[in-house]
Amino acid sequence: MSALRTQSARVILKAGKDKPVKSFHPWVFSGAISEVDDFHQAGDLVRVCASDQSFLGIGYLNPQSQIAVRMLTFIDEPIDDAFWVRRLKAALLLRQNFISSSTNAYRWVNAEGDGLPGLMIDRYGDYAVVQFQTLGIEKCRDQILNALSNCVQVKGVYERNDLTTREREGMEKRKGVLRGEEPPDCLTIQENGIAFDVDLKTGQKTGFFLDQRENRALVGAIAKGKQVLNCFAYSGGFSVYAAKGGAHAVTSVEISEKAADWCRVNFEKQGLSRLCQHEVIVQDAFDYLRESKQPFDFIILDPPAFCKHKNQIQEAAKGYKDINLHAFKRLNPNGLLFTSSCSSFITADLFQKIVFGAAKDAKREVQIIKATHHAIDHPISIYHPEGEYLKSLLCRVI
Structure with a gap:
């Protein structure tokens, strides 16, 4: 997704409806939007502005969704390859600081909790399982996968996009290998030094x-x-x-x-x-x-x-x-x-x-x-x- 697109498309909020975004809430509901300028396709990046046209942040817009805009940043920065690498590295560092070395299965990216609405990444040993829950995140898929590879070396990246939330975003459900090897039907992980066999491909959630x-x-x-x-x-x-x-x-x-x-x-x-x-x-x-x-x-x-x-x-x-x-x-x-x-x-x-x-x-x-x-x-x-x-x-x- 080009930085140029983020500079051109704008979402203008209604007067009195910009308080949540000014308070760093990552969602903009459709009823809060006054107008959209220079918009191209659902899922594209947009600049979100208050009713007085002052800049509030950058997110991605899907007019089909009740949550029309999901915010990626509240500062004026390009959503480029470096942005995704920074965010994924910051999320990984948090886990490395808090999770014991006796555990090799954990949530790497927790959507809004890590400032990346619509994106889930779970790490299971040598494999990563990803969920692109929204159209805007789906459109940034290649950048996200490249950033993932920049942060860690895994044997394979598997998508578990078999979520009903995708249908509400106008997308099909999907499962399969995105990068590298397909995970085995039975993968052994470690949690607090205890071994568990998990199924990343058909198990509940992403396997555990x-x-x-x-x-x-x-x-x-x-x-x-x-x-x-x-x-x-x-x-x-x-x-x-x-x-x-x-x-x-x-x-x-x-x-x-x-x-x-x-x-x-x-x-x-x-x-x-x-x-x-x-x-x-x-x-x-x-x-x-x-x-x-x-x-x-x-x-x-x-x-x-x-x-x-x-x-x-x-x-x-x-x-x-x-x-x-x-x-x-x-x-x-x-x-x-x-x-x-x-x-x-x-x-x-x-x-x-x-x-x-x-x-x-x-x-x-x-x-x-x-x-x-x-x-x-x-x-x-x-x-x-x-x-x-x-x-x-x-x-x-x-």
């Missing part, structure tokens, strides 16, 4: 739930001697940490047979069956909690997003309350519940209210021991609270 890394470590630190139930177990991350932490027994409930197989593989990979009894149950977690009468000392709830749109909040809240209600009923006295929501529309405040309602209806006295969020490699811009999607509570039944 990297955002729960620190929460898995928390579970492992407090699981000793406990009967643990891991619902929505996927490939067994929480189950493995619980067993490594000395759990007496772990039950993993997962509705997908394929994911359940990964869960078994990852548990056996550590040789944990000699130390901890492990049962994998292929069943819907809601049904299991309603039907099972077995009590547990520690229950983990890490469900998929129940709410992907604002109009689903009420229904999602019912789902979260139901699953937490039945979990509270299954806990022994002094039992622990670690419960998460990855729905961005469910705020931390609302989630706590939902868990409060579940505890009340279950007639259990409950303490909140700790509130957590996503891992350190998922930074959030202080100007973009919408980026805080994962919230979790560690609760104790008294």
Whole structure:
């Protein structure tokens, strides 16, 4: 994308609608736009200006999207090859400063959290998995891939652009190799010195739930001697940490047979069956909690997003309350519940209210021991609270 194009196309905001951008919020909604000058194609770079025509920043415009402009910078600079190299290097340095050498799988670029709306890059050892979530980022693809290669040498770059958000941007879903080698069907990664087998090509998200890394470590630190139930177990991350932490027994409930197989593989990979009894149950977690009468000392709830749109909040809240209600009923006295929501529309405040309602209806006295969020490699811009999607509570039944 040429710097010349950024100098010519302009988006002029309506009077009184420029406050979010002046406060460094990275989104401009379509209703805030007064006019567009010299615009060529959806996804092109534009200069964003206030109603008095003063410069506010540079972003990319997609008139088809409700979020019409996503801001890349709030200073007047060219969006050239050097820009992408600077941003990717800065993001990589942050991870290198905070992530242990015993971990080789992490989020390298977290979209708005790293000042690059629409771009996700996850690093899995010698492979990078990229997601171009928006048309503007898609149009900068070659520059981004070149910048990636400038920062690190990987065996391959794989795209997981199988996202519904792309359809809303007028793009097709797509998966495949972009640079170098195709990743193997089963890739072994290291997280806090623990080996996990992951599937980068067909696994959920980009292969592993990297955002729960620190929460898995928390579970492992407090699981000793406990009967643990891991619902929505996927490939067994929480189950493995619980067993490594000395759990007496772990039950993993997962509705997908394929994911359940990964869960078994990852548990056996550590040789944990000699130390901890492990049962994998292929069943819907809601049904299991309603039907099972077995009590547990520690229950983990890490469900998929129940709410992907604002109009689903009420229904999602019912789902979260139901699953937490039945979990509270299954806990022994002094039992622990670690419960998460990855729905961005469910705020931390609302989630706590939902868990409060579940505890009340279950007639259990409950303490909140700790509130957590996503891992350190998922930074959030202080100007973009919408980026805080994962919230979790560690609760104790008294």
